[in-house]
Amino acid sequence: QSINKVSSRVILADGYTSLSILGTVHLSINMGDMLTTIKAFIVKELCVDCILGMDFINKYKMIINTEERTVSIRDGPKRTTLQFDVNKHCINYPARLIKHLRIPPKRTVSVPVSVALSSAQVLFRPSFKLQQRSPILMLNSSLKIHRYTSFISLHNPTNEVRLLPKGIILGTTTIPTLSFKKDPDIDYSLAQKNICNLIQPITNSEQKDKVKSVLDKHAKLFDTTKHTIVINVKPHAIKTLDYPPPSSKPYYSTPAKQDAMYKITQELLQFALIRPSYSPYAAPALLVAKHDCTWRMVVDYKKLNNITIKDNHPLPNMEQTIQVLGNGYQFFSKFD
Template identity: 70%
Template structure:
């Protein structure tokens, strides 16, 4: 089952197609109704609600979700789930963390390789003038979504029109794509041609280690115990708590990131050069300058 976390949805949803047919009898409030999405126009037909049990890492979670006919993913977890489990999404480190009353669990996520691709078709015949960029209307088999657009490789090969990978916002099954004609002659594209594909990447979670909050609490207290003012202690602790994982010494951690050199050079032995000749007077003046810098603590002796 594909689950998508959507910070733009107030409630959680599940597609009735993702459920076993026998689950229908467990639906609560089976009265049919419709809900309006964030765009203010698109609506979904609701069959009822049911409580979902979702295992994330070693934590069992539950949320009451609307059962609808069709979604872009099997299940969408909205802000009700995010707020209930204090979910934090770290896009830079590609991790998601959730917590209950007892612990916080961190999960790594990766973009699902089995993405569903929706073609983006040209709605009208288009004439692109030379050396110009035009914005065209396309149709997509999604009512409302934020998607990634990838241009058609075959179309790019057989036509001079240039398209770029981009993020699109779809409303009422339509969106806009920019086309550029770098040639000195006009070029036309017929109605209905596929300009490329759009995808909604789903998140697949991988188990990551949990944080030992008892050790974290002990280590942070040891760091701030020299602060006599209780108010200052609380303020420092508040600043350190968001980085609790850094103070968990219960498990060994190894830095896996390698910082590249600013100047890329090939492997070679250290360069060797002969010392420059210097007169005794220059050596004496340089010695005085070095001693003065050492005296004021601006430099220190090298042991290398």
């Protein structure tokens, strides 16, 4: 759909926060087996992909049943009911006020909060209990956490000074569900070639067609011309013993290997697979020859491994596991 460029502002449901409108667009949204349409505003930044407002609710006579956790919409004589999409594996991290806070009347302040995440892009949801007993206003928003700290905007709409104690939970943060960076330029010919190579060992033509139809829906994953980067995942943490950070000098390398190492490093930087870092930890890298006469970069983390607290998870007996899972199943996959 074409975008109709406009310049205006809208007020959010809190009654005072405004957003700049960049344009409007007519959207078609699939709600179950019903196709709905709506005129949507385009803004520069939003904490979610889309917000459906009262215009959509009134147009399709939406009914939200919180007890049964369903939402239903009607278009003419037809009514469609949908179940709430609840992520049961979503982990909430409380956002606590770092210091005592005094908010003057009619003022908006940005305050530091602590979150039990070293670095992440998260979604913030204000505490319902706090909003019930305090007039302080907060918004659902997207926060960037750096070194266990982020900032939240608070507004005091009253004519009195409001106080908040240190350590109070202002709300909860959640890490958004896993997603991939969008890239419209997909090399479908290469993707199809890789898919065909994968399904070639399948001899049953009916099964081969079914597998291919599934893989075709995710063709981007088989386009190996560009690196696929996963974002919005839980930050990785390595717990170490109380030892000084290990540091090692680089291994001896020939000029040819140094050039190859430089090219590999630049490629990793280009695709954001690595980033420059200033740290007391240092591990040497070396090149190992692959079967196709190219180089694979390997980092020697032996010293770091020696002081790392291991994540010990007892492995189940594989034969017993297959026996439990194998009732009626013939195909199994695994992650290496």
